[in-house]
Amino acid sequence: MANTSYPASYYAASANPAPSRPALQDDVETDVCVIGAGYTGLSSALFLLEHGFKVTVLEAAKVGFGASGRNGGQIVNSYSRDIDVIERSVGPQQAQLLGNMAFEGGRIIRERVAKYQIQCDLKDGGVFAALTAKQMGHLESQKRLWERFGHTQLELLDQRRIREVVACEEYVGGMLDMSGGHIHPLNLALGEAAAVESLGGVIYEQSPAVRIERGASPVVHTPQGKVRAKFIIVAGNAYLGNLVPELAAKSMPCGTQVIATEPLGDELAHRLLPQDYCVEDCNYLLDYYRLTGDKRLIFGGGVVYGARDPANIEAIIRPKMLKAFPQLKDVKIDYAWTGNFLLTLSRLPQVGRLGDNIYYSQGCSGHGVTYTHLAGKVLAEALRGQAERFDAFADLPHYPFPGGQLLRTPFAAMGAWYYGLRDKLGV
Secondary structure (H helix, E strand, C coil): CCCCCCCCCHHHHCCCCCCCCCCCCCEEEEEEEEECCCHHHHHHHHHHHHCCCCEEEECCCCCCCCHHHCCCCEECCCCCCCHHHHHHHHCHHHHHHHHHHCCHHHHHHHHHHHHCCCCCCCEEEEEEEECCHHHHHHHHHHHHHHHHCCCCCEEEECHHHHHHHCCCCCCCEEEEEEEEEECCHHHHHHHHHHHHHHCCCEEECCCCCCEEECCCCCEEECCCCEEEEEEEEECCHHHCCCCCHHHHCCCEEEEEEEEEECCCCHHHHHHHCCCCCEEEECCCCCEEEEECCCCCEEEEEEEEECCCCCCCHHHHHHHHHHHHCHHHCCCCEEEEEEEEEEECCCCCCEEEEECCCEEEEECCCCCHHHHHHHHHHHHHHHHCCCCHHHHHHHCCCCCCCCCHHHHHHHHHHHHHHHHHHHHHHCC
8 A cells, every 4th residue: 555645845844753653454443433634633533532432543644644734834713704704694693603613723722732732833923914905994894803702812903013013015904813823733733643642542544534334333444444433523624535425515625835935044034023923914815924933934825726736836936925025035945835725615614414423524715723623622522412513513504516526626716816806906
């Protein structure tokens, strides 16, 4: 069987030491079989183990191989569609439940880092940067909305104040969220995997789920073994493939590109981001960036619909970086990589149950670092018989992409072109 290794990213090159975990080669029994060792799967496993469940995790490649180990590393609150959009869609009662959970994922990350002493360069503070007066007006509304749901660690930044936190001349203002922040995402996943194993959980790497045998005692088959469980949690997201066809129909893998510079040195790094906050702009097709622990700039942006790998990632992202920071024109790019996230038509996560014992969460739509940690808690609650918060997500309406799999990529790309044009025109 082929051994799938990490992509050649900065995160893989700077990962903390981790054991090589064996592939499943036997038939095993467990309470819960989790498919996928990314944030959703690891968070689910940890919460279940803490409540006495026996848990087995199957990973097709290595822990954190997918989006969990490749993303921009930013702790961003709420969902890809904000609470006001949810409220208009489902009404105030369900929106209240979802709004109350919108800021929980970041707290879970910090609790995990503290409890299990995970070394992942955790830093507090995230900035939403406005490029136009219209975007600044949206941030003012967003601050009022989030404060309505009890989230108060927010500060609006005028043009003078945003210059104090990021050396970019493009921005007219912004909003600082001190409960946001950033981490080394792969090291967070590796630390959570170690925590899973410290509680007796078992993780098999290089063990893709190739078939689920549904029924009263479902069985997950891998190339060389199988797991019989009372419950299954499907947590493969953009890397699930067609394992569960009814989930594939309502989602689309998309690629995003990231680069990492050479180390900038303390002086230049401090000039760019004096408080070491992470930043994302307010465009529909947004750019995002932050400093690493060794003072590189991680810069990401762009979307490839259908999750193809671009031939030259640096050629796509470097111009975006230089538009924000022309002072980096002579800086070398040491790493460039791509990773997939799962897009839904509503841009809200899909959560639910197939039959009585197969649970799933997927489709973070590019907003997954915090949501996936919340999802693990919500899934674990549902397996323990506490389904109110699970149901609040499960009752969100979802629809297949128009035209099915054949047309979903051009359909989404056309929509992105339209919103990208609006960003450029400032309308």
